[in-house]
Amino acid sequence: MSIQVNNLSFSYGDNHVLKDVSFTANDGELMAVLGPNGVGKSTLFRCMLGLLREYKGETLINGESTRDMSARELARRVAYIPQSHYPAFNYSVFDMVLMGTMAQVSSISSPGKRQLDLADKALARLKISHLRNRGYTQISGGERQLTLIARALVQEAKVLIMDEPTSNLDYGNQLRVMAEIKSLAEEGYTIIESTHSPDQAFMYANRILAILDGQVLALGSPRETINQELIRKLYGVDVEIHSFKNDSIRIFVPDL
Amino acid sequence: MGMKKRKKLPYGTVVLILFILLVGAVILSFMLGRYPVPPRELLGILLSKVFTVEPFWNDTMELVLFNIRLPRILLACLVGCCLSAAGTAYQGVLQNPMAAPDILGASSGAAFGAALAILFNRNSWTVIISAFVFSLMTVALVIFIGERSRGKKVLGLILSGIMISSLFSAATSFVKLVADPSNQLPAITYWLMGSLAGTKRGELLFAVFPMAGGLIPLLLLRWRINVLTLGDDEARTMGVNAAALRTIVIICATLVTAASVSVSGMIGWVGLVIPHFARRMVGNNYKHLMPASMILGAIFLLLVDNVSRNLLAMEIPIGILTAFIGAPFFIYLITREGERY
Incomplete structure (x- = not known):
């Protein structure tokens, strides 16, 4: 199942949280959503999940708009995985x-x-x-x-939306949980996860969506999107990038 | 602590045991009282309703059994069942283990309604109806305000419940202040203590319809209540319209609470202690919890009512007893090891 977001905008009063966000995630894709705190990642998910309804634009699942779907219909297409609570x-x-x-x-x-x-x-x-x-x-x-x-x-549901699935986990559990998530994508699930770790996104995801100030900053494969410039723009930090194992792993070393 | 791990009984067995206990408690309640009915006579009278049995008992005994004891036993079971079911339901939909049937103001509204009717020297029927109507109106007001609260709806409901409850408690105090201290004030005080004394068939018939109207949907929807304990957003992403389901469950829980309180007065603690006792027995899954809680509540209130009838020469208001038994029992429950889930 593919999930397509077209020109999605959302505002709380005068505060424009999301501006014209568009992207598509297809079967078997693991899309990592990167962005600093408060940039609108959660709001984006809440719109896609039908928890917020007063947005402009649309979310399509296999071409069907989610706006007319009941909670039950949407739940059979899109599942949400909150942080462990x-x-x-x-x-x-x-x-x-x-x-x-x-x-x-x-x-x-x-x-x-x-x-x-x-x-x-x-x-x-x-x-x-x-x-x-x-x-x-x-x-x-x-x-x-x-x-x-x-x-x-x-x-x-074949589309899984995950809110920082590894944020509260120790190192070993992060790797184990990510390995499961990756194997689900390989089985054909469409997975969209938010993360605060660009190296983890590089290692596991096959698409990156970077959001800054409510707008799409970068959208593409990890290799072409995750670089020094993106890290500087997203997080305001200068890093050196070191690549290992034929560039299947990239480590970010902060410039201290 | 070196405690032996006790084997957990399967749900079916627990329900069967509870059911047998309930039947036992009912038989016991038939026999005990100021006018004792021995087992042989009890069996004879009961059988005579189905088969032809040559009476070997006197008519008074039969009269006591059917006109006095039976309505009271049924009402004790129903009120215990309703208060426990309401507490269990409120705890789930408000995501709050400390919730009891009075959390959204059903009891304080009923108390004000009853006190007001007594103040105007109305008969016992008017007192019941006034308590019932005020109870429902109070919760409606709490829901109305809670829905308009900013932020988390569940918190808004609980806070507006606390506020409106204290408002109605103050109003009840004012009614007590202006009531005639020679007859009205004792009547109000006695009503507030809660009692099943002098239960008549009419009261039973009045209460049974709203009770059934609330208990049946609570039983049917019980598995869904689970998902409300996780919060509205999670419930919605799992395909459940949380706001609608919560409103239905609250209306049902309020209906059974209002019906109970209006005929029995304030009987505290049952709706808090019994749900937690049931949680320890069958776990937190509402599919098992709701029925277990209902049967356990019926057994508990019936047994306590026997104490209230038989312990002293005068009747002890049951609300006092449930507090005396409930509070220490609750402390025992929360300090005991081995939570079941």
Whole structure:
């Protein structure tokens, strides 16, 4: 499934948060959205997810406008993966994943065998079946993030939108979670994730969307977009770029 | 702490045990009282309603059983069930484990309605209806204000609930101040303490319809309530219209609270303690939590009502007892190890 954003603009009163943002993400693409804090990344996601509706422009999924879709219809096409959080009540990992099937089940019934199977498959797919009956608030941040990804998979949407999936994770969990995300893209999911780490974006993403002051600053492959100039413009820092392993990894060394 | 890990019972077994306990509590409540009914007579009277049994009991016994004890048992079960269901529902939709049936002002509104009706020397029916109507209007006002609050809707609701509740409590205090201290003031005070004494069939019939009207949707929607505990945005991206679902659940929870409070007065703690007790037994998943909470609430209030009827020569208002039992029990629950999810 492709997701296309056309001339999207959004403002809170006189504050123009997003100005004419346009891009397309296709099947199997992992798009990293880069930009400093408060630049409109979250607002962009909220518009795409239908959480904000008073925007100009449009979001199309396989050519269909999301504006006329109900919450249920949109949920079957686009899933959102928040940062790992602590809910008010402790659910088992399995119950948390099962909630992803809300859009498939009628309002007055509970999930059936098909949904239960989906949840078990998603746990197995992310290699966290052993956490099935643990409490969601009692597992590690990386495991919580994987649980939320599993929840998005049972939603059966093919577009996944992730808000800084690795921001609160330790180094090992960052790599493990990113490896899972990359393999989902290789399976054909369309993934859009925001990140604060340009080297991580370079390593995993196959498209980069850089946003500055609510506008698209750069859009393209990691190799052609991620350079010293982009880092200076986005974050106001001078860096040296060192390349390793045939330029599959780029490390940014700040100029101190 | 070296505590033995207790084996968790499956949900089906827990519900079965609770159901058996409920039946046991009902049988016990039939027998206990100022006019004791022995087991043999109880069985005979009950069977005589289905089969022809030669009466070996006196008529008073049958009268006590059906006209006095039965309505009271049913009402105790229903009120316990409703208050627990409402507390469970409010906790979920307000994402707040400390929520109880009075959090959006249902109780303080009912108290004001009842006090006002007593002040104007109205009969007991008017007191009930006035309490019911004021309870619903108070929550409607809280929702109206909460929806207009800036920022997070759930927080807006809780804050406006606190504000409107304290406003109505002040109004109730004022009614008490101007009430006639020889008869009206004791009547108001007694009503506020909560009691199931003197339950009549009429009261039961009045309460049962709004109760059913609230309990049935709460049961049907119970699995969806889970997603509201995660917040509106997440719920919406999973395909649930959070604002609409929350409003429906709040209306149902308020309906059963208003119906309960209007016929029984203020019975505190049940709606906070029982949901947490149920959470410890079957976990936080509303699919299991809601039914368990409802049955447990019925058992609890029925047993406490037996204490209220039988402990002393005079009847102890049940609201006092639920507070006496509820508070220490809650402390036990929150300090106990081994949370289940």
